[in-house]
Amino acid sequence: MDALWNTVLEAWMKEHGHSSNSLADAVNSAVGDLTGRLGGLDGSSIRDWKAGRVRWPKSATRVALEKVTGLPATALGFVPRGRAPSSAPDAPLEDAVERRRFLAAGTALAAASATPAFASNHRIGASDVVRLQQRFTEIIVSDHRHGGRLGIEQKAAALADEALALQNSGSASQRVRAFIYGCAAAFRSSAMWAAIDGQRYEDAIAHMREAQALAELAADPAIKFRIWSHAGTLYRHMRRPAEALAANDVARSLSLTRRDPLFASLGLARQAAIQGVAGNVTATRRGFDQAQGAMDCADLRADRPVWMTSFYDQAELDSLALTGYLALGEYEMAEAHAHRCLAALRPHMQRSKAIATTRLACAQLGQGDLEPAVSTAMSISADSAAHHPRVAQMLRGFNTKIHSLAPGSSAVRKWSQYTHATRKESV
Incomplete structure (x- = not known):
């Protein structure tokens, strides 16, 4: 342009x-x-x-x-x-x-969502930090329910700006200022994640750069981990595995991963998923084995940031394994992890359910199991199929592959009738 x-x-x-x-x-x-x-x-x-x-x-x-x-x-x-x-x-x-x-x-600063204006001599304190953290939790909930929506990205970016504006609305202790920079970095990293999930990669890179700068001001190792780990995922989706591995290595090098096995597990699992995209079978298998070992050692009751506790568990580890093995073409292994993931997913993880179900359909199709693949694909919610960019993209690939594998088969006819009816309903 x-x-x-x-x-x-x-x-x-x-x-x-x-x-x-x-x-x-x-x-x-x-x-x-x-x-x-x-x-x-x-x-x-x-x-x-x-x-x-x-x-x-x-x-x-x-x-x-x-x-x-x-x-x-x-x-x-x-x-x-x-x-x-x-x-x-x-x-x-x-x-x-x-x-x-x-x-x-x-x-005065008049913050979003009817927040009272602060006088110029306002003392910024813990209550302001709590308010921002509550808004961050709302962003996390929206992401798990919908994922990838432009509205989530814009809201998170606006809240990052609100946190920055709060810094200049009054006096504060150094500790409180660090917390607020951490909130701004967290909001910006959520905007980055929404852009990644929505396949708006240039916007994701812009959010990433701002998030990285804010995380340095916050000196918060957990948010640094989140941002660099997201950067690895961003480059994985962009099919740039060398940069993905380098970014994820930054996350894994933080001392946090040596203190907390759950952070170590997430870093290892995302590294293994990247190795799957890179076609490195041995590194993929070794990485997922190590990620599982680290998770088995983690105290899941320990105090961690809400973004971590709300999503990373056994189901997410299996989801990443599904991703890695599907990329390698090891469809039977991918299907096994898909079933484990879907069985363990928490109810609020609607976005993750849609993605894992779509990948399960692709794994079944890769094994030539046409009828089960079609039944699985048809179970994906119409909203996710139409509005989640990654789900929609994978289903387009599914559609192309099933038509090339078995044109004229009963499974293809069933799938074609379903997609035709779904398109008519969405008009």
């Missing part, structure tokens, strides 16, 4: 007597007020904004720009990720939150 010149920003700069260099200096100073570190913009960065080469600045930079100008980013001609420049001006969720940003130095 050709860049579109940001005439709105250019006009604002001209009206207020700003050159590219002077605006860069002002925003850098505001970033310093927000994060404790001066921003790194220069005149060429602002020229990129004006030329439309940067359509949506990063979180901290965007909040700082709004503090300098007194205007939301959308009013300055910037376009949120996922929205075309010609779309209607009705603001998505992220914009609704963005309008509540810094209108001037020391003004």
Whole structure:
């Protein structure tokens, strides 16, 4: 897509007597007020904004720009990720939150979801952290139920910005500030995960970079693990196993994995899944054996972050094994892990159930078991089949393969009738 010149920003700069260099200096100073570190913009960065080469600045930079100008980013001609420049001006969720940003130095913050505004002398404390953690739990619940939705990504990104804005709304202890940066990193990593799950990989990479920077400010090893482990998954889905292994190695190198066998198990299981995509049979088998061994040693009652306790268990380990063995073409082993996964999945894991069921159908089809494969594929919820990008993609592959394996068979006729009826119902 050709860049579109940001005439709105250019006009604002001209009206207020700003050159590219002077605006860069002002925003850098505001970033310093927000994060404790001066921003790194220069005149060429602002020229990129004006030329439309940067359509949506990063979180901290965007909040700082709004503090300098007194205007939301959308009013300055910037376009949120996922929205075309010609779309209607009705603001998505992220914009609704963005309008509540810094209108001037020391003004109140009115956070999203009817959060009371904070006075400029507000003392940020544990209650603010708890509120953010509760919103994070809501994001986790939505992800497990739906997964991959653009709305989840946008909500998580908006909440990351809200956490950053909170930093500048008052005074706080160093410990509380670290917690808030950790919340911002957690929200951004959830936006990253939703983008991965929705196959919006460029957006996922952008979220990843912001999440990594925020995690460094938080100095939280658990959220660092989550972000780098997600990065490994991102590159695995992009079929870039060398980068996937390198990213996952960063997660596995954290001291957390030496202290907690459950984190070690997740790192090993995701590493084995990547090895499956890379076609390394020996490393895949060894990795899953080691992951199982580490899980068997873990105290599942120990206190861990909600994102970890809500999803990683025996069912998820078997789901990753299903992924790895399916990639290797070891369909019988993949099917065994699929059945184990589905039997152990907790009720709230609706997204995981849809993905594992789709992979089970593909594993059965790989073994030539046409009737069971079709019955399994037909059991996937219509909502997931239509709206979850990864499920929909796998079902398209299933459809192509079954038609090539047994054209005209009763199983193919049954599947074709089902897909035709499903399409009619969705119209």
